[in-house]
Amino acid sequence: xxxxxxxxxxxxxxxxxxxxxxxxxxxxxxxxxxxxxxxxxxxxxxxxxxxxxxxxxxxxxxxxxxxxxxxxxxxxxxxxxxxxxxxxxxxxxxxxxxxxxxxxxxxxxxxxxxxxx
Numbered sequence: 001x002x003x004x005x006x007x008x009x010x011x012x013x014x015x016x017x018x019x020x021x022x023x024x025x026x027x028x029x030x031x032x033x034x035x036x037x038x039x040x041x042x043x044x045x046x047x048x049x050x051x052x053x054x055x056x057x058x059x060x061x062x063x064x065x066x067x068x069x070x071x072x073x074x075x076x077x078x079x080x081x082x083x084x085x086x087x088x089x090x091x092x093x094x095x096x097x098x099x100x101x102x103x104x105x106x107x108x109x110x111x112x113x114x115x116x117x
Contacts, residue, residue: 007087007114010080016063016071017091017110026068033094035060037072041116042085047078079116087114 007013017037019027029035032051037060039047049072050057063069072089091110 004086004113004115007074007079007082007116009082009084009116010076012076013074013079013114014071015074015089015112016069019068019070019093021093021095027093027095028067029062029070030067035070035091035093037089037091039072039074039087039089041082041087044083046082046087047072047074082116084116087116088112089114 015037017035019029019032019035021027029051035051036057037049038045039049048057049060051060051070053059058072060070060072063071089112091112
């Protein structure tokens with residue numbers, strides 16, 4: 001069951017993701033080809049994050065002393081511009097394996113839901 005928390009507009013929010021593959025094995029952030037998080041409110045993209053530097057994306061950050069986690073930061077300036085409604089954060093990782101040795105395969109591994117007030 002996915003629970004929803006409340007995010008108040010103008011509030012700072014740090015979202016931390018635990019990095020696991022579909023078999024529930026922990027993955028080291030630095031070993032990922034890439035990972036992305038998309039923040040959507042009422043089905044409209046508000047922010048995009050990536051481990052790799054990309055135009056139009058903010059940076060996903062490693063969590064200090066936690067190699068199997070990464071985080072995104074929503075600042076109060078960002079959240080104050082969000083409309084009220086349902087916020088979804090979808091986190092996708094690109095993993096290299098035998099079937100996808102160069103670019104990696106994408107797995108959506110985590111989702112967070114918030115009500116923006």
